[in-house]
Amino acid sequence: MKLRILSCFLxxxxxxxxxxxxxxxxxxxxxxxxxxxxxxxxxxxxxxPVESSETDPAGTSDDDSSEEEAxxxxxxxxxxxxxxxxxxxxxAEITTASRFSTSDVPAxxxxxxxxxxxxxxxxxxxxxxxxxxxxxxxxxxxxxxGVTYACIGKDLMPTEERGSIGMVKxxxxxxxxxxxxxxxxxxxxxxxxxxxxLTGENANTKNLITGxxxxxxxxxxxxENMVADYIQETxxxxxxxxxxxFEGNNLLANGVLxxxxxxxxxxxxxxxxxxxxNVQPGIEIDYATGxxxxxxxxxxxxxxxxxxxxxxxxxxxxxxxxxxxxxxQADYILNTNTKKFHYPTCSSVNDMKEKNxxxxxxxxxxxxxxxxxxxxxxxx
Numbered sequence: 402m403k404l405r406i407l408s409c410f411l412x413x414x415x416x417x418x419x420x421x422x423x424x425x426x427x428x429x430x431x432x433x434x435x436x437x438x439x440x441x442x443x444x445x446x447x448x449x450p451v452e453s454s455e456t457d458p459a460g461t462s463d464d465d466s467s468e469e470e471a472x473x474x475x476x477x478x479x480x481x482x483x484x485x486x487x488x489x490x491x492x493a494e495i496t497t498a499s500r501f502s503t504s505d506v507p508a509x510x511x512x513x514x515x516x517x518x519x520x521x522x523x524x525x526x527x528x529x530x531x532x533x534x535x536x537x538x539x540x541x542x543x544x545x546x547g548v549t550y551a552c553i554g555k556d557l558m559p560t561e562e563r564g565s566i567g568m569v570k571x572x573x574x575x576x577x578x579x580x581x582x583x584x585x586x587x588x589x590x591x592x593x594x595x596x597x598x599l600t601g602e603n604a605n606t607k608n609l610i611t612g613x614x615x616x617x618x619x620x621x622x623x624x625e626n627m628v629a630d631y632i633q634e635t636x637x638x639x640x641x642x643x644x645x646x647f648e649g650n651n652l653l654a655n656g657v658l659x660x661x662x663x664x665x666x667x668x669x670x671x672x673x674x675x676x677x678x679n680v681q682p683g684i685e686i687d688y689a690t691g692x693x694x695x696x697x698x699x700x701x702x703x704x705x706x707x708x709x710x711x712x713x714x715x716x717x718x719x720x721x722x723x724x725x726x727x728x729x730q731a732d733y734i735l736n737t738n739t740k741k742f743h744y745p746t747c748s749s750v751n752d753m754k755e756k757n758x759x760x761x762x763x764x765x766x767x768x769x770x771x772x773x774x775x776x777x778x779x780x781x
Contacts, residue, residue, distance in 0.1 A: 495536045495550045498523035498644060501658055506676045513619035514659075514677040522660035522674040524640055529664050531638050533557050535600050537607035543652065545572050546610050546645050549594040552664070553628065554638045559601030566591050566604045567732035567762035573611040573653035573691030578746055582683045583614050588693055590617040594643040594657065596625035599632075610645050610654055611691060613681040620677030624659055628671055637665040646676075651688040654679050733768055733781060735759040742768045747779035 505517050533554035538547025551557070569591055577588045592612030595602060602608045612621075621643075628639050640662045645654040656678045663670040680686065683699040733742045734750045738757040743750050750758070761768060765781065775781050 495548050497548050509678045509680050514675045517676050518674045520674050522662045524662055531664050548644045550642045552638050553599050553641050557600045563597045564603045565763040569604050569606055569609050571609050571611040575691050585614050590614055592617045598629045612679050615681045616679045628661055631670050639663050639671050653688040653691045733761045735761050740773050741776050742773040743776040744779045744781050749778055
């Protein structure tokens with residue numbers, strides 16, 4: 402009986418040992434098919450040629466591992482993963498169009514702006530972001546504005562009407578009128594580098610340059626309107642940069658380099674790179690000082706002001722207001738007695754008693770809201 406029990410025990414032990422051996426032999430086979438499959442995928446990927454940009458345009462691929470070196474003049478989608486883009490959306494410093502050269506800009510030939518760099522902005526892939534920001538360069542040693550740079554979204558756009566900017570006097574500023582040559586009569590405007598309608602910056606001295614009426618309305622405004630309309634319609638973002646271009650120590654910019662690129666749709670909605678000329682047809686401008694005069698052959702029935710330093714004139718009643726306006730550069734002159742407001746260059750200002758004369762910095766609507774009515778002579 403004991404022998405039978407011992408035999409059964411030995412048989413049981415032998416069977417258990419055989420089963421254990423079988424288990425250890427089959428374990429590696431569970432992983433070997435996956436290992437082989439991964440090797441096949443890897444080999445297949447290594448041997449697959451990269452598709453040309455004709456079949457896979459730059460920026461449309463979802464493969465983060467494919468990195469094509471962009472042409473220097475192209476704007477490409479950033480290689481930065483989406484979860485890291487927020488980190489680069491608020492740059493530590495303002496970037497510039499480093500490859501831009503004034504030699505790329507042809508001489509003014511009758512059009513307010515011209516395309517530069519094939520109308521492709523100079524932004525790099527690393528700059529593209531979908532989080533709004535705005536940055537403004539510090540004024541240089543001459544008080545001139547530098548690069549303004551922003552990623553504009555709806556959250557930056559103003560919800561209030563623009564306030565007064567008359568207290569700002571950018572470099573090269575002069576209050577000068579050419580009634581028959583300039584729409585709006587005044588040669589110079591305080592031009593926002595980044596338009597008020599885009600970021601709501603009002604009297605920011607780092608964002609205002611002395612620009613001709615022609616630059617402001619014909620050169621810059623069309624692009625500002627384009628960007629504003631696009632953002633309002635799509636709720637997307639536009640990378641936006643404006644660079645005033647000064648020659649040497651000139652106080653007046655020769656023009657501005659304007660760049661725009663819609664981020665979410667990779668430039669499908671907005672993409673441009675232009676130079677807008679700071680000129681005024683029919684008027685010669687000294688960019689070193691901002692002084693101006695009628696161009697040779699230009700005709701004007703009445704010129705109410707000339708330059709910062711008035712030249713001798715047989716009509717002193719027109720001369721004195723110019724001197725006053727150049728000293729104060731107010732937007733309007735108020736007569737506190739008659740409740741009339743005038744342009745600083747109006748001849749009526751010369752006849753005004755000093756105690757009734759008050760300088761005003763603000764808009765026409767603000768002046769009327771204070772109870773003043775426009776002068777019938779200068780019709781401000």
